[in-house]
Amino acid sequence: MKQSQDLPSIPVTVLCGFLGAGKTTLLNHLIRHSGGRRIAVIVNEFGAVNIDASLVVKTDEQTIELSNGCICCTLRGDLLLAVEELLETRELNAILIESTGIGEPLPIAQSFCLTPEELEIESEPGQAAIPNLLGRVHVDAMITVVDSAQFFGLWNRQDNIPGDDFGRGFGELLAEQLEFADIVVLNKTDLAASDDVQRLRELVGITNPRARLLAAQQGQVAVEDVLDVELFDFDQASQMDAWMAELEKKHTPESETCGLGTHIYRAAQPFDSAALQRVLMGGLPRNVIRSKGWVNLGDGLATLWNHTGRQLALEGAGEWHDPAGAFSEIVFIGRDLDGAELDRLLERAISH
Secondary structure: OOOOOOOOOEEEEEEEOOOOOOHHHHHHHHHHOOOOOOEEEEEEEOOOOOHHHHHOOOOOOOEEEEEOOOOOOOOHHHHHHHHHHHHHHOOOOEEEEEOOOOOOHHHHHHHOOOOHHHHOOOOOOOOOOOOOOEOOEEEEEEEEEEEOOOHHHHHOOOOEOOOOOOOOEHHHHHHHHHHOOOEEEEEOHHHOOHHHHHHHHHHHHHHOOOOEEEEOOOOOOOHHHOOOOOOOOHHHHHOOHHHHHHHHOOOOOHHHHOOEEEEEEEEOOOEOHHHHHHHHHOOOOOOEEEEEEEEEOOOOEEEEEEEEOOEEEEEEEEEOOOHHHOOEEEEEEEEOOOHHHHHHHHHOOEOO
16 A cells, blocks of 8 residues: 555664674564554665575565665665655555664664755666655664674774775774664673673763663563654754764775675585584684574474674574475675685585
8 A cells, every 4th residue: 555645754763783783683572572563674784695684573564675785875775765665565653674784874864864866866777766755754763782792892803994994993883883873772781791781881871872771682672662762853963973974975885894795605405413513613714703594404493593703503493484495594794704615614514
């Protein structure tokens, strides 16, 4: 059903946060406990395969995947077209957007606050005209999810982000994600030292005192604290120095800016569980920042592979929909990845 121009503007909630912070976990929690809201979901991944979208709980509305780019720069037009499609085909109460792990929240917010002309977004050849969505949607809240257990390890890194034109460090990227948030979810507090959680609270209080702070384990927060909260303030946001600086910036895709790339491992043959455990005991290459996907252990059950930093977990996720077609698919995200090395590492754990 087409969204009538006379209907109320649809609230948009945006989830940002560094790789592995727990955005998808929070997203699924919000969908499961939505209280009857008709919610559509947009999931963005800069890799060619959007594993995150396959991990999202299916809604009665629609899940749209935007891959191989970031919605805060190269896929901005695609984002607006996707939202227009939702408005034209669904009756909605809300739209949830999960950004990439290296996305910046400010330019995403601008996408819903300014016209395509103001944003200087033009459609690609053969693409529909980029829509003006002002008055049809509005930003309800910008949410940044933080991995409380690993935040300071990244924040305190002395090296700069590889390939960044401005010589920024990892701490600066994390700061950008914190400073523009309306809500900061301190996730994985059960895995973090209490001193680190307190330091995080103090850091957010200094860098973004207006942000609402929520502590969480496995993305569990009260839905009423993050949906329909009307925390985004356009007048306040547009007065920030970074707002104008962002409009004047020439965008480089974050995957290039941060020197990150992806490698996809696929295997039709199942892993041998014991052999895979032995391989993982030796650890993944240090330049792998994040990996995620589905693993086939030959037992008829789908296993979720979820790795961030020093943490790697294999968790049961129910039966395969089609056991005969079960296969492993893991996306690795990191700097200067050696795909052949990763393939050789995992092939040692394949059942023969």
